[in-house]
Amino acid sequence: MTSSADAEPATLLDAARSGDRSALARLLSKVERGGAEARSVSEVTHELVGRATTVGITGAPGAGKSTLTSSLVREMRSSDVAVGVLAIDPSSPFTGGAILGDRVRMDEHVLDDDVFIRSMATRGHLGGLSVAVPDAARVLDAVGMEWVLIETVGVGQVEVEIAGEADTTIVVVNPGWGDTVQANKAGLMEIADIFVVNKADRAGVDETVSDLERMLSLRSGSEWRPLVIRTIATEGVGASQLWEAIQQHGEWSRSSGEFERRRTVRREQELRRIVNSLMAARVEELASGEAWRRASDDIAALRLDPWAAANGLLD
Numbered sequence: 001m002t003s004s005a006d007a008e009p010a011t012l013l014d015a016a017r018s019g020d021r022s023a024l025a026r027l028l029s030k031v032e033r034g035g036a037e038a039r040s041v042s043e044v045t046h047e048l049v050g051r052a053t054t055v056g057i058t059g060a061p062g063a064g065k066s067t068l069t070s071s072l073v074r075e076m077r078s079s080d081v082a083v084g085v086l087a088i089d090p091s092s093p094f095t096g097g098a099i100l101g102d103r104v105r106m107d108e109h110v111l112d113d114d115v116f117i118r119s120m121a122t123r124g125h126l127g128g129l130s131v132a133v134p135d136a137a138r139v140l141d142a143v144g145m146e147w148v149l150i151e152t153v154g155v156g157q158v159e160v161e162i163a164g165e166a167d168t169t170i171v172v173v174n175p176g177w178g179d180t181v182q183a184n185k186a187g188l189m190e191i192a193d194i195f196v197v198n199k200a201d202r203a204g205v206d207e208t209v210s211d212l213e214r215m216l217s218l219r220s221g222s223e224w225r226p227l228v229i230r231t232i233a234t235e236g237v238g239a240s241q242l243w244e245a246i247q248q249h250g251e252w253s254r255s256s257g258e259f260e261r262r263r264t265v266r267r268e269q270e271l272r273r274i275v276n277s278l279m280a281a282r283v284e285e286l287a288s289g290e291a292w293r294r295a296s297d298d299i300a301a302l303r304l305d306p307w308a309a310a311n312g313l314l315d
């Protein structure tokens with residue numbers, strides 16, 4: 001089965017659903033490029049989505065998120081579920097260091113047909129990642145991945161938002177790492193359903209766990225008390241407990257109604273972002289037109305006030 005570079009999304013999707021990984025990669029590239037291409041993919045995946053459960057994994061740079069993700073994937077595969085991974089690369093697509101790093105750490109899974117790992121680079125243009133990531137997760141859902149793991153670095157509003165908009169969110173910290181104060185500052189305390197204290201082979205694990213427990217005991221408003229799991233990702237230690245915790249949170253969230261509530265909020269937020277990005281694209285289009293040039297001349301010559309000019313353009 002082959003798929004040419006400019007193949008239609010529907011053709012690519014059929015191929016991807018029957019196991020063609022390069023077709024899947026092409027669909028994700030279309031999503032990454034955004035605009036009309038992303039839209040054409042969303043049109044064909046739409047009818048097939050809604051089955052996958054998403055898990056956001058976030059934390060400070062170097063906390064061990066990719067290593068942990070890899071050990072979690074190994075654990076999930078022993079339960080025989082199909083897993084897609086989106087590793088969001090905060091660096092430029094041209095330096096590529098982190099992309100290579102993630103490949104190295106996750107390459108034990110490359111020969112497994114039921115695992116698909118993709119790095120997505122931060123894009124400069126409007127809408128960017130926060131529009132592309134949910135689209136990409138839907139592609140993985142549509143091709144039959146039962147779980148989609150989304151790794152983002154926990155700095156920057158967009159990245160934290162992306163991880164927080166999952167069915168279950170995992171926040172990774174390290175022993176002594178910024179006394180967990182940093183996690184608090186970055187807004188990670190509120191989005192965590194599960195805390196992982198990774199690098200538990202290092203000193204200070206007990207203190208970090210009790211710091212977290214103390215902070216969590218002060219937290220009010222949610223019925224779910226986040227679980228705290230210790231892991232040594234490099235050795236796979238704690239991965240089975242983490243997988244269990246994820247399933248436990250999933251059961252709670254489905255039976256309490258939180259699952260549907262979150263999905264509803266998420267869809268609404270997504271709609272808002274898409275409308276925003278379409279409006280922004282419309283502004284760009286306007287800005288390259290004749291009417292815009294005339295309006296700016298009028299403003300410059302003080303013939304028109306900027307508000308009146310803007311309203312004129314929108315009409």
Ligand SMILES: Nc1nc2c(ncn2[C@@H]2O[C@H](COP(=O)(O)OP(=O)(O)OP(=O)(O)O)[C@@H](O)[C@H]2O)c(=O)[nH]1
Pocket residue numbers: 060061062063064065066067068098101105153198199200201231232233234235
């Ligand atoms: N000692 C120890 N080292 C670990 C553990 N987990 C990960 N590491 C190491 O920590 C370093 C960073 O791991 P990554 O998995 O790349 O961390 P990351 O959070 O994905 O990093 P970024 O994506 O760059 O933010 C690597 O050298 C890992 O081998 C652990 O449990 N113990």
Ligand SMILES: [Mg+2]
Pocket residue numbers: 065066067102151
């Ligand atoms: Mg990483």
